[in-house]
Amino acid sequence: MTATTLDGEALATRIRDELRDRVTAVTLATGTPPGLGTILVGDDGPSHRYVSMKHADCEGLGIASFDERLPADARAADVEAVIDRWNADPAIDAVLPQHPFPAHLDYEALFRRIDPDKDADGLHPVNLGRLVMGVDAPRACTPAGIIEMLHAHQVPVAGHHVVIVGRGLTIGRPLANMLTLKTPDANAAVTVVHTGVADLGAYTREADVLVAAAGSPAMITADMVKRGAAVVAAGVSFEGRKVLSDVADEVADVAGWLSPRIGGVGPMTRAMLMVNTVRAAERRAARAEPV
Incomplete structure (x- = not known):
């Protein structure tokens, strides 16, 4: 099996194209x-x-x-x-x-x-609280980008088991909350684990969707992935200027979908930052409208 690429670069381009009319509307x-x-x-x-x-x-x-x-x-x-x-x-x-x-x-x-x-990042405590309550608010950029990417590539999420490796504030915790919301692109059963778990593979092999977000190079190997699962390489680290993925290259041989080290989650994070900025401007425009 060769995994289908979760192409974040192409999707981010499409999102930016769709934002242009909204930017023009707010400006006018x-x-x-x-x-x-x-x-x-x-x-x-x-x-x-x-x-x-x-x-x-x-x-x-x-x-x-x-x-x-x-x-x-x-x-x-x-x-x-x-x-x-x-x-x-x-x-x-x-x-x-x-x-x-x-x-x-x-x-x-x-x-x-x-x-x-x-809050451009969607990580202010007030907005994280709004997220937990299911209230509209700026959403954390990387988690929002991951969900958009899965949805655009028709990866089954609702009713399926998502395992997130990493409990950080930037990705793991907000993503877990987003994926449990009762919305068409979420509504999943979510397990959050971390590198301190004794047998990490026992959890990751149960995942229909696996999100690696721990910042530990090649932490997820092929034997830790269910055949046909969607794997999102969200965690990165650096060796000089070289970007290192949490997911080993060999995972492409067993996964059904896989985000690439370059052109996957990163472009989606930036695209969702643009979305948050435009939405904030649209809220400003709505407040300025005469009653």
């Missing part, structure tokens, strides 16, 4: 395009590349982008000043503090300072 209705502001602190190489790609995505869609870069020794007060300024700026609909921050800064405390309605 309000006189201001959707706006995304990024905050980058320090010299982390991958972060610099990711932020540059996000601004390129904005430019391609007609979204205004604002870029604040602070030195690695920036104080918490310096970051707070940027967040406060952008919370109050009507031209900025979504704010993204690029993770990670230098170790002396409390990233989560600074993240909580963002206006929940301008």
